[in-house]
Amino acid sequence: MDIIEFDRWKPSADDPRKLEYAGQRPAREVFEELKHRLESQGYLPDEYFLMDFNWENGRKIPKDADIFCTTDYGGSEGVYLDVYLKWYEDGKPITKSFITGKTLGENGNDLDRMFLISSAITKAFHGDHATHARYIKIGGVEDDTSGRVVHLSQQEEKVIIEALVEQRERQEEAMSQTEQLLRRMTGSITAYMDTVGQRPLRLSDYDRAILAVQDGELSAFKELYPKALKDHADDLLIAAAGRPGTVGRKMTLLLLVDVEQFQETAYRAACLKAIGIDDFEKVSFLLEQAGSHVPDLSASFHGEMASEAYLEHRSIAKEIIKGCSEEQITAAPPRLLEQVAADKDFHALSTLVKKGISGGPNAWRVLHMLTCQKSDCWLAEELLKERMWVAADDYSALHACIQNNAVDVCKLLLDGGMDFDQYLQRYPYEENGKTLQALTDHWAELKAAQEQGEQAPSSQEAGGMILG
Structure with a gap:
């Protein structure tokens, strides 16, 4: 997979073949992309994985920041993983906590697993600079805290992969965990499909497109999604909207270009997915396109999205309010005014009142x-x-x-x-x-x-x- 970047780039106005710096990414956006990647591989700590509150409300990653992890037993229980950002201001180094993860177990095996998660995070931002041996945890992720972290040779990997592929075909209820292990061992969606494609599995074009979304494989998605649009356009939009990062935005854009209309319930779910990963750029684009892609769009749609965003993503909610027309705010649910009033945010309240909210x-x-x-x-x-x-x-x-x-x-x-x-x-x-x-x-x-x-x-x- 591509590494997760801290900065943004856009085609140069002078020469579209070249990219120019376009600013830093919001910390929440980076966190959601990392969380999505770890979750798809079964690498999320089983207790929690949380971003430090100081990085909320649209705060951006400092320019030229680097990332590193520390892992150790907790003072009283569990194993903790701390992710830090380090950068320089006026020639002086600054280190701030970015993310904290915790596992329920606290034995040596849990410590080993947390170090593997730390390694996965480091690779997500710095890349895999060599061919590393793959590691897997035998015995499950959620319930079994007494499993073993083992090193597998290439031959052993082959045996495990064949067994997992067969399990995926026969046991639908184990599909999610099986796919996590397969992706972790094969490395990418392309290698995964090369492996499972050799067998008569029940993988439809829609299944493959969804896997491409989960793994962020844009080229595979481009090839697969047109074959699944007829029956699954709504589901593909929801999945793409929930995919963090630049790749997720490109997938969402491809669907909006190729599909004229979506069901309002699906479009609403897609907007909520984009809000949930704190991707205002995607949220803004979806809301801008809502009227042309949803027949008979509810007048209150934009106001409802602002209200939903205000629950946990207030910086996005305020930007939605700022961009709404008077007609959209007039039709907004009254609870939006109540939510903003609870924060005593006069600027946002004044905007709502001037635009006609009731x-x-x-x-x-x-x-x-x-x-x-x-x-x-x-x-x-x-x-x-x-x-x-x-x-x-x-x-x-x-x-x-x-x-x-x-x-x-x-x-x-x-x-x-x-x-x-x-x-x-x-x-x-x-x-x-x-x-x-x-x-x-x-x-x-x-x-x-x-x-x-x-x-x-x-x-x-x-x-x-x-x-x-």
Whole structure:
């Protein structure tokens, strides 16, 4: 497989045959590509494999950074694998934790396996500079922590491969683990298919295309996917969208070029896959193409994707919001406003409100979050001044602000069209005396101003003419 790069390159504008530097890749994108590769080979630690939180929110890998791993027993339990990034700033070396993995077992065999994972990570970024002996773990990955890491000769490898191929044909339930071992031993999807292709296995063109996606073999994918488009276009798009890195983007692009329409459910799943691997470039492209590839696309589609992204990929969610049209934000689910309000992110909130989002039936929850602390009330005030996103008959929203004694926010709601008399009929028993008195006075002023406006003359005489 190709090594995982930290930087991006693009064709030169002056000479498309040459590549020029296009910046660093986001750390999350690099992590997801590495995780995908380890998982396809059965090399993920069985307890967890997590990126350090300091690299979240779109932070990019430093220029000219290098990567290295350390492996050791934990202080109290398990075996730990720590992945670090090292680079230089102003001539001084800086080392920061990037990824931490842990295995449940803590004996010598578990330590050996974690060192193999460390080796796989090093090769993923630095390449395989020689023909190394392959290693496999006999006895399973998930449950068996007492297996043995053994060295196999080429002849022994051949025997194991033939046995695994036969098992894959006969035991469908063991297919996933068998394919992991075959890929680990043969090295790539091309070698894998060369091996299994010599036998009458039930490998369809779709099966082979999916394997090509998993292993990131672009040339094999180009050859195979056209044969599987008729019945599996949706599934191929979902798989390609979930493949991290440049190869995954190219596979996704090929499918969007060759297929005119996808089911909305499949397209939604593909977008969620791209969000899940933190690939904003792919997410942005999929959302841009959604209208032309999904018949009768739901008006709320883009807003729903922003809401889904906000759960764990907030930097992507904010970029989606920024790129949405007013029509797309107007149709967005009200929960999106609530999610952003929970973070007190005024810039994102202001963007949503200016583009026309509605607070919906949960506007009271948004206002409660923005007024429960006096220091945050300015957020609610500024948003209501920009645009009234609360329904004029949503008295639960007014009630939430009264409960929090947010007088100025309540006044803005009344100015925006809420009827205070109707509110008092629905909530006749209140303990917030000062707040209610202030609003009663304000309401009286509003009614007086309205009555004066109604009584003002609508015309006046001037030189025998009536000016309306």
